[in-house]
Amino acid sequence: MTFLPIIERELRVATRKRSTFWLRTLAALVALVLGGAILVLHRIGAFGPSALGHALFSTLTWLALLTALSAGLFFTADCLSAEKREGTLGFLFLTDLRGYDVVGGKLFATSLRVAYALLSVTPILAVTFLLGAVSGSQYWKTALALLNALFCSLAAGLMVSALSRDAQRALGATALLLLLLVLGGPGFDHIYNAVRHGGFKPALGLTSPGYTFILAGAWGRSPYWPALGISHALGWAMLAVACLTVPASWREKGRKATLSRRSYWWRFGGAKRRQALGRKWLDRDPILWLSCRERWQATVIWAMALVMACVLAALGLEKAPIQIWLAWKMTTTLFLMLLYLWVASQAGRFFLEARRSGFLELLLATPLTVSQTVHGHWRALVRMLGPPVAAVLLLELAGALVAFSATTWVGGPPVQWIQVVACGICATTTLSALVSLAALAWVGMWMGMTSKTTGLAALKTILFVKVIPALVIYFVAMYAVLFLVVMPQALKMRATPAPPVTTTITNAAGTTTTVTTAVAFAPRTSLYMSLLRDCLPAVLNVAVGLGFIALARRRLLATFRQRAVPHLALPPRIGRPHS
DSSP states (O other): OOSSHHHHHHHHHHHHOHHHHHHHHHHHHHHHHHHHHHHHHHHTTSSOGGGHHHHHHHHHHHHHHHHHHHHIIIIITTHHHHHHHHTOHHHHTTTTOOHHHHHHHHHHHHHHHHHHHHHHHHHHHTTHHHHSSOOHHHHHHHHHHHHHHHHHHHHHHHHHHHHOOOHHHHHHHHHHHHHIIIIIHHHHHHHHHHHTTOOOOOSGGGGOHHHHHHHHTOSSOOSHHHHHHHHHHHHHHHHHHHHHHHHHHTSOOOOOHHHHHHHHHHHHOOHHHHHHHHHHHTTTOHHHHHHSOOOHHHHHHHHHHHHHHHHHHHHHHTTOOHHHHHHHHHHHHHHHHHHHHHHHHHHHHHHHHHHHHTHHHHHTTSSOOHHHHHHHHHHHHHHHHHHHHHHHHHHHHHHHHHHHHTEEEESSSOHHHHHHHHHHHHHHHHHHHHHHHHHHHHHHHHHHHHOSSHHHHHHHHHIIIIIHHHHHHHHHHHHHHIIIIIHHHHHHHHHSOOOOEEEEEEETTSOEEEEEESSOOOHHHHHHHHHHHHHHHHHHHHHHHHHHHHHHHHHHHHHHHHHHSGGGSSOOOOOOOOO
16 A cells, blocks of 8 residues: 555645646745835835845745735635535545545645745745845744744644534634634733733743744844744644544534534524514525524624723723724734635635535526525625624724824824824725725625635635735835825925924823934824825725625626536537538
């Protein structure tokens, strides 16, 4: 018998896939474009020569870290659970294969594309040697930390997939596990050391692959190697759990009647709720009734809103310093990212599973039209996820307004102008998030009709709607600020030098900080620059989101029948008659 036959087969299959080639090509192109944009920013004076190498290295490595950590979420979270649902995983264990054969094959097959993408970025990172501010040890330590983060992410996804059967639950559990793995240890260390009023000493933070990545770029002595070894060992432990549980978890096990009733009640509610929902929507909109029966999808978002409300109430009762509001901003940004992921995966899951089971083909034989089917699912998403999403966005808007009002500027711009800028920035940001969620829902439905797995549909949705437009919009906003505000004002101040300006910043806790600058922009110019820097990306994001909504809706309605019945997607090929 061949040693590790599944790994050999999966590697051969993965190397022949077109996505393996295109993903590494796309990663190299993105790195080249970002590197060129940063060089152009340096050329026009955005930052000095000493910061060029560090800016390029930091930008590319942080993007690579996000890619490595998200690999387990999109590639391995549903790889084993999908085969459980299809009933193909049990056939492998009718042979002499063991759990490590199956798990190892999935690990190598899913890691090949992302590993190639990371390797394609490393030559561009080597350019930072010529630019300075990056040492050889930082380069190699960061490369090892990225590979370690990739391994830990894939192992976490495999462990959750080995224990799960539902795609949506596997995706959510993998996201929570990765957040706990990356942020849990460092967060506990920060809280523990803050309570003891001592310096930061990492303990549980050494288990985090994200903290290992941060230590890779630190100058001087750091616990990098212990953190790398501990986090890597934790990844092997998760992989071992997956190998041990796969041979037994693929079987359909009978559950207790009490547990089954509780699980059914958790998903669909009580009998009164199900009857009321059926009487209200079954005759009027059967697709809406079918899509919004599961109430636990909205429960997760309501939990986010409850946590945000409690934290905001605590910050409002106590006059927190500005650093706490910065932490609030980071937390709300993380919640918005989780919300984007949840909406994208939920939007594509219904059509993907219905197409795979043949249910969509049966729907085409009913009096329901394509428009009724598509818009019924959209109305179900709005009815099920709309109220909790609105609560999260309103809490984020309220927190942003309170954070702006927690800081007063003495000797700076007028208070009225600050209030106008704060309201404008917060309103455009909230509108941008709302349009992005709608775009994710429509593109997610479209990707659900064209993808093979839920993770792949969510990945393409997030990539096309958020990641690629965000990179382009960020550099467009940077160039707009430089060319429209910074450079004209710099030329004006060079012609007529201004005296030093002293600005006093007082936060809500009463702490006062005085900043003296030799050359400063005029107060209104600073406000214009802040408004342009923060509002322009939001406005562009709204325009891009509306464009994606129109495109996805048109394509979904035009190709729904062909995608619902794959063997009818193309007409049969007719050969040329022989002469």
